[in-house]
Amino acid sequence: MALASQTIKRNMDAWQDINAEPYIQVEGITKSYDDVTPVKDISFSVYKGEFFSLLGSSGCGKTTLLRILAGFEKPTSGKILIDGVDITNLPAYKRPVNMMFQSYALFPHMTVYQNIAFGLKQERQSKNIIAERVREMLNLVQLSGYEDRKPEQLSGGQKQRVALARTLAKRPKLILLDEPLTALDKRLREETQFELVNIQEKVGITFILVTHDQEEAMTMSTRMAIMDGGKIRQVGVPHDVYEFPNSRYVAQFIGSINLFDGIVVEQEADHVLIETHEIDCRCQATHAGALPLGSNVTLAIRPEKIMISLAKPDYQYNWTRGVIQEIAYLGDVSIYYIKLDSGKMVMATLPNLLRLADRTFQWEDTVYLFWRSENSSVLTS
Amino acid sequence: MKLKSLAFIITGGKRKFIEMTRPHDSKFWMGIIPTVWIIFFFMFPLFIVFKISFSESIFAIPPFTEIFNFTKEHILEIKLNFKNYISIFRDSYYLSAFTNSLYLSIVTTILCFFVGFPMAYGIHRVSDRLKTVLLLLVSLSFWTSFLVRIYSWMSLLSVNGAINSILLKLGLISAPIQFIGTYYAVCLGMIFCYLPFMIFPVYAVLEKVDKSYIEVAYDLGCRPTKTFWTVTIPLSSSGIITGSVLVFSASIGEFVIPELLGGADAVTFGRVLWIEFFSNLDWTMACSLSIGMMLFIILPIFIFQKRTRS
Ligand SMILES: Nc1ncnc2c1ncn2[C@@H]1O[C@H](COP(=O)(O)OP(=O)(O)O)[C@@H](O)[C@H]1O
Ligand SMILES: [Mg+2]
Numbered sequence: 241m242a243l244a245s246q247t248i249k250r251n252m253d254a255w256q257d258i259n260a261e262p263y264i265q266v267e268g269i270t271k272s273y274d275d276v277t278p279v280k281d282i283s284f285s286v287y288k289g290e291f292f293s294l295l296g297s298s299g300c301g302k303t304t305l306l307r308i309l310a311g312f313e314k315p316t317s318g319k320i321l322i323d324g325v326d327i328t329n330l331p332a333y334k335r336p337v338n339m340m341f342q343s344y345a346l347f348p349h350m351t352v353y354q355n356i357a358f359g360l361k362q363e364r365q366s367k368n369i370i371a372e373r374v375r376e377m378l379n380l381v382q383l384s385g386y387e388d389r390k391p392e393q394l395s396g397g398q399k400q401r402v403a404l405a406r407t408l409a410k411r412p413k414l415i416l417l418d419e420p421l422t423a424l425d426k427r428l429r430e431e432t433q434f435e436l437v438n439i440q441e442k443v444g445i446t447f448i449l450v451t452h453d454q455e456e457a458m459t460m461s462t463r464m465a466i467m468d469g470g471k472i473r474q475v476g477v478p479h480d481v482y483e484f485p486n487s488r489y490v491a492q493f494i495g496s497i498n499l500f501d502g503i504v505v506e507q508e509a510d511h512v513l514i515e516t517h518e519i520d521c522r523c524q525a526t527h528a529g530a531l532p533l534g535s536n537v538t539l540a541i542r543p544e545k546i547m548i549s550l551a552k553p554d555y556q557y558n559w560t561r562g563v564i565q566e567i568a569y570l571g572d573v574s575i576y577y578i579k580l581d582s583g584k585m586v587m588a589t590l591p592n593l594l595r596l597a598d599r600t601f602q603w604e605d606t607v608y609l610f611w612r613s614e615n616s617s618v619l620t621s
Numbered sequence: 622m623k624l625k626s627l628a629f630i631i632t633g634g635k636r637k638f639i640e641m642t643r644p645h646d647s648k649f650w651m652g653i654i655p656t657v658w659i660i661f662f663f664m665f666p667l668f669i670v671f672k673i674s675f676s677e678s679i680f681a682i683p684p685f686t687e688i689f690n691f692t693k694e695h696i697l698e699i700k701l702n703f704k705n706y707i708s709i710f711r712d713s714y715y716l717s718a719f720t721n722s723l724y725l726s727i728v729t730t731i732l733c734f735f736v737g738f739p740m741a742y743g744i745h746r747v748s749d750r751l752k753t754v755l756l757l758l759v760s761l762s763f764w765t766s767f768l769v770r771i772y773s774w775m776s777l778l779s780v781n782g783a784i785n786s787i788l789l790k791l792g793l794i795s796a797p798i799q800f801i802g803t804y805y806a807v808c809l810g811m812i813f814c815y816l817p818f819m820i821f822p823v824y825a826v827l828e829k830v831d832k833s834y835i836e837v838a839y840d841l842g843c844r845p846t847k848t849f850w851t852v853t854i855p856l857s858s859s860g861i862i863t864g865s866v867l868v869f870s871a872s873i874g875e876f877v878i879p880e881l882l883g884g885a886d887a888v889t890f891g892r893v894l895w896i897e898f899f900s901n902l903d904w905t906m907a908c909s910l911s912i913g914m915m916l917f918i919i920l921p922i923f924i925f926q927k928r929t930r931s
Contacts, residue, residue, distance in 0.1 A: 312836050332839040339840050345833040349855045359841035410841065 263288040269318035278304040280470040293457040296467030302450040310339040339416040344403040346391040353387040359410040377405040417449040500539040518584040524557040524613040538619040545615035546588040559610040674908035705909035722890035726873045729811040737819030745827040802884035810878040819864035826860025
């Protein structure tokens with residue numbers, strides 16, 4: 241019996257298990273400086289082994305929040321618990337938390353070896369254990385043989401990996417990463433994303449990553465929090481945040497989306513009907529909470545969920561007509577900008593599959609747009 | 622040296638540089654100013670000093686012989702006088718002046734570090750407004766006459782001075798102490814005068830040390846005191862070295878402070894030089910002493926550098 245329940249637990253991610261105990265609890269953290277409050281009453285939980293991302297545009301308070309978690313700033317109010325222990329008042333050097341800085345901040349007067357060994361030395365580990373651990377870390381980040389280099393002799397990507405190794409070396413309970421990939425070029429950044437996730441899975445340490453790059457957050461995280469103006473707007477697995485944003489802000493922040501203002505005209509158990517003057521017919525949406533009739537809502541549809549055809553589709557709801565204004569060819573997909581009869585511009589993306597039977601869409605084509613009820617969401621804020 | 626690098630062409634109404642200014646071009650031009658300066662204001666006078674140091678002292682104006690003599694028979698006679706150099710090595714009076722100076726300079730440098738570093742660190746850590754005030758106060762000591770400052774120390778340290786009367790009032794001593802004429806008074810005066818040379822370079826470097834290095838150290842479990850020794854001090858070493866070199870070089874020739882605050886036994890190189898030059902009017906000996914002192918300082922540095930390079 242015990243074995244069975246363990247198997248179930250392992251198959252289920254902790255953050256989807258209602259009974260799971262959170263490992264890191266951030267409770268009502270607020271940080272005020274003289275005239276600004278970059279972090280406003282933020283609460284969230286992170287589970288053991290998670291790769292949690294804080295995503296938000298520049299200046300929304302991400303770094304400040306991370307510095308509070310690391311212990312470099314004292315929160316004005318609120319509490320932080322790790323593994324059930326309140327660490328709010330612990331100084332940085334006593335926290336089981338290690339942070340990787342945006343600038344990497346490798347000690348310039350120390351070799352790669354000394355940099356990685358620095359944290360272990362503070363724990364008064366024996367020389368052999370330190371040497372063993374440093375070797376292991378260098379293997380992990382694929383920099384064996386670089387022990388005696390000075391940071392100035394390393395490339396940007398190598399510095400980043402040394403900084404990561406130094407952060408991992410103490411095997412802390414929590415690792416904080418402040419935009420760790422921003423300094424790398426695009427190609428290296430994408431490679432490193434996967435590497436970072438692999439390393440995190442290998443060591444099994446809980447990570448909190450801060451980034452302004454939504455792709456980075458989407459590809460790497462188990463769950464992500466969308467931050468805006470010092471507050472968290474939504475927390476969820478990347479799929480849910482993308483497919484079911486809870487507000488216009490989140491919908492527009494993550495990816496592209498078409499938004500239509502309308503009112504609820506019919507309310508059923510499994511769907512609502514929305515009337516908007518921007519679309520020729522009524523729209524049916526399945527993802528909506530209980531909404532009173534007549535309430536003002538926003539209908540949100542992702543560009544890739546919209547289908548295009550030259551013939552009028554056999555749909556009662558969820559279709560409209562327009563003229564192709566603009567086509568952006570991106571190689572794998574094309575983006576079509578379509579002007580509806582109401583004057584509204586709509587964005588639709590289609591993969592560039594060449595089908596012999598179909599003729600491709602051209603500028604000035606009058607086309608019909610349609611989508612499935614479950615592919616649109618209804619936003620109230 | 623390619624002047625072409627400064628030319629630009631005009632294409633489509635737009636001016637474009639043909640090529641970027643090459644680094645070695647600018648290096649050449651930048652090198653001219655210090656080179657000319659050093660040749661005219663340092664090497665040339667030094668050569669004169671060098672020349673005089675090999676002359677003979679005579680009672681005339683100027684009080685030394687010419688070492689080059691172009692005779693009527695078209696012979697260039699060079700008369701080099703090594704007497705001065707030999708007496709520097711033979712006479713313990715000169716040797717002890719050298720070692721006294723060296724010792725005093727080293728002690729001053731070390732003490733300036735131990736007083737100056739905490740001061741620089743303190744200034745670095747306070748709020749921006751207080752920082753400006755403190756830096757201004759440190760510079761203030763530069764703006765008052767050096768002699769006035771030493772004389773004020775003399776009055777403070779004198780037997781009837783403020784320090785003795787305070788100590789007497791507090792009952793810490795029963796009779797006034799004779800400070801002036803001791804080695805301690807000389808050291809005190811030296812530190813007081815040369816401290817800014819240590820404070821400014823160290824402060825400048827501390828300001829430049831990225832705060833995130835210190836935060837990383839804390840983050841990795843290093844306590845503040847240990848972080849200070851393992852991160853802050855090594856990262857500010859360039860400022861400490863600059864400050865030490867400045868204090869050492871400036872204080873090695875010092876003669877006023879030992880003269881005014883020190884006793885008769887505080888025979889330093891600077892004092893001997895002064896006596897030779899102005900009292901004995903022996904310019905040749907004074908010049909020999911200068912050259913000797915220079916070699917005395919430069920040679921060890923030179924050998925040390927050769928060693929570390931190989
Ligand atoms: N020490 C500070 N004093 C005053 N304001 C600060 C301080 N640190 C950060 N801020 C302010 O907090 C806001 C958020 O900064 P930050 O957390 O660095 O944002 P992000 O990392 O999301 O770009 C900024 O507007 C910044 O000016
Ligand atoms: Mg930031």
